[in-house]
Amino acid sequence: MHPPNHDPDRPELDETPPLLGTWNRIYLVVIATLFAQILLYAWITWQFAP
Amino acid sequence: MTQLDWLVLLATTAAIVLYGWWKTRGHQDMNAYLRGGNELKWPTIGLSIMATQASAITFLSTPGQAYEDGMRFVQFYFGLPFAMIVISIFIVPIYYKLNVFTAYEYLERRFDLKMRFLGAFLFLIQRGLAAGITIYAPAIILASVMGWPLHITNLVIGAIVILYTVSGGTKAVSQTQKQQMVVIMVGMFVAALIIVYRLPPNVSLGDATALAGALGRMNVLDFGFDLNNRYTFWSGITGGFFLALSYFGTDQSQVQRYLSGRSVTESRLGLLFNGILKIPMQFAILYIGVLVFVFYLFVKPPIFFNSPALRSLQNTPHAAQLNDLQRRYDLAFAKQKAAANAFVKARQSGNTAHIQATKRAFQQSAQHTNALRKSTRLLIYDKHPQAKKSKEADYIFIYFVIHMLPAGIVGLLIAVILFAAMSSTASELNALGTTTVIDFYRRSIRPNESDRHYVFVSKAFTVFWGLVALSFASFASLLDNLIEAVNILGSIFYGTILGIFLVAFFLKRIGSNATFIAALIAQATVLFLYFTSSLGFLWYNVVGCAIVVFFALLLKPIDKPSNA
Incomplete structure (x- = not known):
């Protein structure tokens, strides 16, 4: 049974992402980017500490 | 401002507003008006999400904050990428599957009508006040520094936003935000280049950073565990995560941005685009503040920036x-x-x-x-x-812009500040109008009207909320510390709202009554903490959310099985 606002023309929910093949890989890139930034900021904090 | 500055300011404003109007001209049905016809691609969604969050005060306050306090504010955003991932995995598919216009429709499907009303009501109160402040906060600073009349400044910002938000709906909001974000990014980049160029010739960028570091302005990370310290790595990654989860996952002004996507994929990519770019953008804005600080080590600044x-x-x-x-x-x-x-x-x-x-x-x-x-x-x-x-720090960047940047660039930077105010306000008015129509008017007052009727009423309610915001902005100067009060108000409610949604998403056996009572207990506790403790405001999000989940689990038996 469909929900009340169901629209048959809307696309399927689980599409493959246009990059990297799977969503998990894209999420990993987001986390890796954050981790790389934190490393950079740690270096900046240490390098330019008063 | 010179004539060239006025020309730049008026030309960019007119071009963007006319572009938004032209892209959305003609009749729109309800889906087109409230969800942009589900036509938007991820770059537009991503920029629209960023433009909604970045208000004018972001560009006025953040460089000033770095000038006074250094770079540590960037930690506030460390939880945001994780929140974008959680929303992409769990929340976006649910909203798409149920084909909702607002986040609060989901609460009725999951619980009952009172939970939908509670969620929508909390949103209307909080955002209705915040929309006024989004206009007032930059207006008071621009009016005072530029010598413009405050009421006229409020009125001009508000009237332009109401005009294009009402005429073009969600699509106009997103299309104008895309252009506004481009101008904002170009403007800030140009400002950064000019600051570096105007440093003394013997001072390299490395020297400038070392000078700032010597005075504690390059303190990006703080791993201390002090709960009263507002910005630490731990408060950013935990409190910031809960705040971002609540804001992006349950606040209609953001939900409406990614629900206008062409598909789940476009919405997810838009959110993840924000997850990757938000922290570098904040870092860059803070670093501009640090460069202004170094600039004023060689050029005497005023003893007081206001x-x-x-x-x-x-x-x-x-x-x-x-x-x-x-x-x-x-x-x-x-x-x-x-x-x-x-x-x-x-x-x-x-x-x-x-x-x-x-x-x-x-x-x-x-x-x-x-x-x-x-x-x-x-x-x-x-x-x-x-x-x-208003804080002295809020005047630092605008003082620098007016006194140190060349003609033409001043107009561009004033446009940056006005566009940031307009883009946030447009999303807020758009979401306030939508929630009023979908969650109250269509749900309980006139449920069986035509599409045309609901589009007309949506426009009328968007005008109504625009006028509420303008009235609030006009009378805001009568009250002390109003901006701070409204900011804290947001933090006080977000934890509870997030708790309600987390129970709804992940604890399927818990019913409406248990969640409702748990929400009341959580709200009372957070208010008690606000009045009696010095706990940093980011922690309210964690505390409120945790209490809702805990008491909802504890009170689970009070709901009949059929209600769960």
């Missing part, structure tokens, strides 16, 4: 006291400048002992200068309490 407040004290019996502080400040600044130059020369010589000695001398001279600035601030706040209504 020039109108400073001038008002010069015509009173306290002028002698102020003049004495100014004289001592001039001498202290000259010493500080010489110490900064000595430190730069020592760095270039590479002699470690000399570097350390000149660094200590520089730090001591800066302490003296800072003490005099602080004394001046206290004197002004004591004798001219009106000056307390």
Whole structure:
């Protein structure tokens, strides 16, 4: 049974992402980017500490 | 502002507003008006999400905050990428599957009508007030610095936003936000280039960063566990995560942005685009503030950046006291400048002992200068309490823009600030109008009207909320510390709202009554903490959310199985 606002023309929910093949890989890139930034900021904090 | 500045400001504003109107001209049905016809691609969604979050005060306050306090504010956003991932995995598919217009429709499907009303009501109260502040906060600063009348400034910002939001709906909001974000990014980049160019020739970017670091402005990370410290790595990654989850996952002004996507994929990519770019963007804005700080180590800044407040004290019996502080400040600044130059020369010589000695001398001279600035601030706040209504830090960047940037660029930067105000306000009005129509009007007052009727009523409610925001912005100057109060108000409610949604998403066996009572207990506890403790406001999000989940689990038996 469909929900009340169901629209048959809307696309399927689980599409493959246009990059990297799977969503998990894209999420990993987001986390890796954050981790790389934190490393950079740690270096900046240490390098330019008063 | 010169004629060239006015030309740049008016031309960019007119071009963007006309573009938004042209892209959305003609009749729109309800899906087109409230969800942009589900046509938007991820770059537009991503920029729209960023533009909604970045208000004018972001561009006025953040550089000033770095000037006064350094870079540590960036930690506030460390939880955001994780929140974007959680929303992409769990929340976006649910909203798409149920084909909702608002986040609160989902609460009725999951619980019952009272939970939908509770969620929508909390949103309307909180965002209705915030929309007024989004207009008022930059208007009071621009009006005071540029000499514009406050009411006219409020009215112009508000009227332009109402015009294009009402005429084009969600699509107009997103299309104009895309253009506005481009102007904002170009404007900030140009400002950064000019600051670097205007540093003394012997000061490299490395020297500038070292000067800022010596005075504690490059303190990006703080791993301390002090719960009263507002910005630490831990508060950012936990409190920031909950705040972002609540804001992006349950606040209609953001939900409406990604529900206008062409598919789940486009919405997810838009959110993840924000997850990757938000922190570097904030870092860049803060670093611009640090560069302004270094610039003012070589060019004497005013003793107090809120020039109108400073001038008002010069015509009173306290002028002698102020003049004495100014004289001592001039001498202290000259010493500080010489110490900064000595430190730069020592760095270039590479002699470690000399570097350390000149660094200590520089730090001591800066302490003296800072003490005099602080004394001046206290004197002004004591004798001219009106000056307390906006923080001095909010005036630093705009002061720099007006006094140090060339003609044309000033107009561009004023456009940046106005566009940031307009883009946030447009999303808020769009979401307020939508929630009022979908969750109250269509749900309980007139459920079986035509599409055309609901589009007309949506426009009418968007105008109504625009007028509410404008009225609030006009009367805001009558109240003290209003901006701070509204910001805290948001934090107080977000934890509870997030708790309700988390129970709805992940604890499927818990029913409406248990969640409703748990939400009331959580809200009362957070309010109690606000009035009785000094807990940093980011932690309210964690506490409120945790209490809702805990008591909802505890009270689970009070709901009949059929209600769950």
